[in-house]
Amino acid sequence: MAEAARKQRSAAAPRPVRCIVKLGGAAITNKGELESIDEESLRSACAQLRRAMSDGTSPEKVMGMDWSRRPGDPADPVVDAEGFAGMAGLGLDSNFVVVHGAGSFGHFQASRSGVHKGGLHSTLVKAGFVATRISVTSLNQEIVRALAREGIPSVGISPFACGWSTRQRNVESADASQIIESLHAGFVPVLHGDAVLDELLDCTILSGDVIIRHLAQLLSPKYVVFLTDVHGVYDRPPTDPNAVLLKEIEVDDNGGWSIVKPALQGNRNGVEISVAAHDTTGGMETKILEAAAIARLGVDVYITKVDTEHSLRALKGDVNASSDDWLGTVIRSAK
Amino acid sequence: MAEAARKQRSAAAPRPVRCIVKLGGAAITNKGELESIDEESLRSACAQLRRAMSDGTSPEKVMGMDWSRRPGDPADPVVDAEGFAGMAGLGLDSNFVVVHGAGSFGHFQASRSGVHKGGLHSTLVKAGFVATRISVTSLNQEIVRALAREGIPSVGISPFACGWSTRQRNVESADASQIIESLHAGFVPVLHGDAVLDELLDCTILSGDVIIRHLAQLLSPKYVVFLTDVHGVYDRPPTDPNAVLLKEIEVDDNGGWSIVKPALQGNRNGVEISVAAHDTTGGMETKILEAAAIARLGVDVYITKVDTEHSLRALKGDVNASSDDWLGTVIRSAK
Numbered sequence: 001m002a003e004a005a006r007k008q009r010s011a012a013a014p015r016p017v018r019c020i021v022k023l024g025g026a027a028i029t030n031k032g033e034l035e036s037i038d039e040e041s042l043r044s045a046c047a048q049l050r051r052a053m054s055d056g057t058s059p060e061k062v063m064g065m066d067w068s069r070r071p072g073d074p075a076d077p078v079v080d081a082e083g084f085a086g087m088a089g090l091g092l093d094s095n096f097v098v099v100h101g102a103g104s105f106g107h108f109q110a111s112r113s114g115v116h117k118g119g120l121h122s123t124l125v126k127a128g129f130v131a132t133r134i135s136v137t138s139l140n141q142e143i144v145r146a147l148a149r150e151g152i153p154s155v156g157i158s159p160f161a162c163g164w165s166t167r168q169r170n171v172e173s174a175d176a177s178q179i180i181e182s183l184h185a186g187f188v189p190v191l192h193g194d195a196v197l198d199e200l201l202d203c204t205i206l207s208g209d210v211i212i213r214h215l216a217q218l219l220s221p222k223y224v225v226f227l228t229d230v231h232g233v234y235d236r237p238p239t240d241p242n243a244v245l246l247k248e249i250e251v252d253d254n255g256g257w258s259i260v261k262p263a264l265q266g267n268r269n270g271v272e273i274s275v276a277a278h279d280t281t282g283g284m285e286t287k288i289l290e291a292a293a294i295a296r297l298g299v300d301v302y303i304t305k306v307d308t309e310h311s312l313r314a315l316k317g318d319v320n321a322s323s324d325d326w327l328g329t330v331i332r333s334a335k
Numbered sequence: 336m337a338e339a340a341r342k343q344r345s346a347a348a349p350r351p352v353r354c355i356v357k358l359g360g361a362a363i364t365n366k367g368e369l370e371s372i373d374e375e376s377l378r379s380a381c382a383q384l385r386r387a388m389s390d391g392t393s394p395e396k397v398m399g400m401d402w403s404r405r406p407g408d409p410a411d412p413v414v415d416a417e418g419f420a421g422m423a424g425l426g427l428d429s430n431f432v433v434v435h436g437a438g439s440f441g442h443f444q445a446s447r448s449g450v451h452k453g454g455l456h457s458t459l460v461k462a463g464f465v466a467t468r469i470s471v472t473s474l475n476q477e478i479v480r481a482l483a484r485e486g487i488p489s490v491g492i493s494p495f496a497c498g499w500s501t502r503q504r505n506v507e508s509a510d511a512s513q514i515i516e517s518l519h520a521g522f523v524p525v526l527h528g529d530a531v532l533d534e535l536l537d538c539t540i541l542s543g544d545v546i547i548r549h550l551a552q553l554l555s556p557k558y559v560v561f562l563t564d565v566h567g568v569y570d571r572p573p574t575d576p577n578a579v580l581l582k583e584i585e586v587d588d589n590g591g592w593s594i595v596k597p598a599l600q601g602n603r604n605g606v607e608i609s610v611a612a613h614d615t616t617g618g619m620e621t622k623i624l625e626a627a628a629i630a631r632l633g634v635d636v637y638i639t640k641v642d643t644e645h646s647l648r649a650l651k652g653d654v655n656a657s658s659d660d661w662l663g664t665v666i667r668s669a670k
Contacts, residue, residue, distance in 0.1 A: 034411060035404050067444045067466035068473060069370050071406035076369060079466075081447050084459035109402045112416050120520055124419035130488050130522070131402035131414075134480055137491060138403060141476055145469055153465050156472060161496040163513040178498040185455055185532055187465070197520055 017183065017221040018095045019317065021049065022212050023143065024287075025103025025193075026229040027306035035105050035135060037142055044307035045227055046150040049096065052315035053152065058091030065148035094153055095183060097215060098143070098190045101208040105139040106132050106193065110205055116169075118201025129203050132195040133160060140192045147188065155187045159194040159206055166206060167199040174211075176218040191215075209290040216294045224294050225314045226287060227306040232329030233288060235259075248321040250334040251295040258334075261321060288331075295331045304328030352518065352556040353430045354652065356384065357547050358478065359563040359622075360438025360528075362641035370440050370470060372477055379642035380562055381485040384431065387650035388487065393426030400483035429488060430518060432550060433478070433525045436543040440474040441467050441528065445540055451504075453536025464538050467530040468495060475527045482523065490522045494529040494541055501541060502534040509546075511553040526550075544625040551629045559629050560649045561622060562641040567664030568623060570594075583656040585669040586630040593669075596656060623666075630666045639663030 023045055030036040050062070063084060067077045110116060113128020120126050140156050147154035157179060165173045179189045193208040216224055234243040248261040291301040302314040310327045313319055321330040358380055365371040385397070398419060402412045445451055448463020455461050475491045482489035492514060500508045514524045528543035551559055569578040583596040626636040637649040645662045648654055656665040 063462070065462040065465040066469055067447070067463075068470045079444075079447055081459060084448075084462045085457070087458040090458055090461070109414075112402070112414055113419075122420070123422040123425055124416060126425070126488050126521060127398070127400040127419045128402075130400040130483050130490065133490055134401055134476070134483060135403045137479075138476060141469070141473060144472075148465050148469060153461050155465065155468055155495065156493070157496045158491070158493065160490065161492045161513065163497065163510075163516070165516075175498075178496060181498070181500070181532055185537065186461060197516055202520065 016095070017097060017219040018093060018223075019052075019315065020097045020099065020212055020215055020219065020221045020224045021315065022208055022224070022226045023098060023100040024226060024228040024306070025101030025105075025107075025208075027103075027227045028100065028143070029103030029105060029139070031104050033104055034108055035138070037139070041306045042143065042146050043150075045311070046146045046152065048307075048312045048315050049098075049147070050092070050150045050152055051312060052317075053092040053094055053096060055091055055093050057089070058151075059087070062151045064151060065153060066145045068145070090151065090153065090186075092152070094186055094188050096188050097179065097183070097219065097221070098147070098154070098188060099208045099212050099215065100139070100143055100190070100192050102136050102139065102193045106136040106195075106205075109135050110195070115195050115203060116205040118198055118203050120202035125203065129195045132205070133158075136192050136194055140190060143192075144190050147190065153187050154190050155182055157182065157189045157191050159191055159211060160196050164194070164206060164211075165197045165199065166201075166204055168201065169198065169204050171206070171210060171214050172199055174214045174218065176215065179215070180219070207286065209286050213290045213293050216297055216299050220297070221299060223300045223302060223317050224291075225311075226291065226301065226303040227311055227314075228287075228303060229305065231305045231308075231310070231327045232303045233331075245327065246329050249292075249295075249329065249331045251292045251331060252334045253296065255292070255296070257292060257331075291331045295333050298333050298335070301331040302328055303331070351430070352432060352554040353428060353558075354387075354650065355432045355434065355547055355550050355554065355556045355559045356650065357543055357559070357561045358433060358435040359561060359641070360436030360440075360442075360543070361564040362438075362562045363435065363478070364438030364440060364474070366439050368439055369443055370473070372474070376641045377478065377481050378485075380646070381481045381487065383642075383647045383650050384433075384482065385427070385485045385487055386647060387652075388427040388429055388431060390426055390428050392424070393486075394422070397484075397486045398422075399486060400488060401480045403480070425486065425488065425521075427487070429521055429523050431523050432514065432518070432554065432556070433482065433489070433523060434543045434547050434550065435474070435478055435525070435527050437471050437474065437528045441471040441530075441540075444470050445530070450530050450538060451540040453533055453538050455537040460538065464530045467540070468493075471527055471529055475525060478527075479525050482525065488522050489525050490517055492517065492524045492526050494526055494546060495531050499529070499541060499546075500532045500534065501536075501539055503536065504533065504539050506541070506545060506549050507534055509549045509553070511550065514550070515554070542621065544621050548625045548628050551632055551634050555632070556634060558635045558637060558652050559626075560646075561626065561636065561638040562646055562649075563622075563638060564641065566640045566643075566645070566662045567638045568666075580662065581664050584627075584630075584664065584666045586627045586666060587669045588631065590627070590631070592627060592666075626666045630668050633668050633670070636666040637663055638666070 028042045109131040144156045198204045304310045363377045444466040479491040533539045586592045639645045
């Protein structure tokens, strides 16, 4: 009965998810340095998210929701309880979901132990599973705190803890009910790439990009934004001086795609993408495949560089791929 | 079908939970100081847990599973991948569940905002919910890391994240499936008192003691241990020089109870417990009520002081309330 009441309440106040945001590991961590956050990029991403969420009534003064001590700083946190109590509301359309990658968190622990390959009978894999989760959840904690300091009501939700699991690395169980409940209550769920249990392999790594695709299926957001450390998808490694930014990609129902903009010489579409598309993490290929799968759902995907005017426009959903003043890649359904 | 396969696999390898351990907030934090861990007590509790889990084949040398940097210490973590790879197994009966309280984490944030009273339309309550979760999850992270440093394969599971919720402060939804999956995979789930959603109040605080009672119902452990900062339950505040440690309490099916040991003058049972039983947190009363509810399930409950020979014996399940050399309180069913 309580369950029925809850469903009814949910049905009475449908709030379609506006945006799912991926904070790429390369965008918010210093990838060359173990467990090091790129504080400036993270702060910028959180501040832009707040601006994108603002409905115009949010106060100028940002009141933070992180009332905990900072590591190494014994000073008591600033808590403006009276300020919060006097507010009519946050003035934010907080109907966003944030997913972040691992960057320089987790990868070291996972690769030392081979967690992605599975096999928990191995003590090394078991230890690596524990170590990997410690690393990625500590990054999650820092990102939740950074969002909260910008006045965004963020709550960490670990995929492992809410029972997400895989079967031969494909998502087998992906329960979004707590994510939906959190959104209904006005919170911004913050998920992350995680070590999870696998039905056949015992365990593996579930990447943030795969999580995003499943959330897009479950939540039907208006748009999805990938914030990364380059301007978007290029036709070859972006360090190549001849690299061309692919500004618009269309995906058809069969999984085929074509580059709409810019017009490239010859038919370089499929092959070039899968072979050469690239970012510094080597993860751009997965990103494109996952982004294409999202686009096939009819959800526009924007891939752009963190801490730029382009990322702010993407977060606001204010992107026009045919205009020349936006740098990034739009991936959308051909329909 | 996958679900059926999973259930079958679970059924094929039943591993009854040996023990649920409550690390009391008063035992592992410095209660007078905001967000301060009692490192020595926590370290001792983790080391004793490892000794209690040891099946006699675990190596002398403890190899840690926390491969992350320590805050403020830029040194790379020590990772003995070769040592782990060469082990036949951990040599631990890790079929334990750990639940911890908040102590000097979370209480400040919750009380400044009134999260326990609910009402998420209030921006103060919403901010306090976020702030409280940040604080309690940061403690959870530290406890998972402390267990991992002792070679215990611990995984943090946040009650909010796995969808635990209440209705008018009573537990309404308490899904233990991911806890059970984690145990089956050989991990030690680490839960904590948390801010959760409430069907009627919007939100409230779910205490570690209430979580323990529900887990005892769901998992039927052999015994439950509460580690706290006093030797057990007294007949009055333990700071009173005349306070008497209640060594054995029996609970009947109707919820009544009697003090079996020591023999007290007159009939001081019910009234004295509810009025005077006490610890420094004011939380002993809840603890006793929850412990009594667990004992009525037929599960023995041991309440004892952290970092003593008595706590080690309790964690091993090696308690004989009629012997004089064990200090603590046993609460058990009268049957």
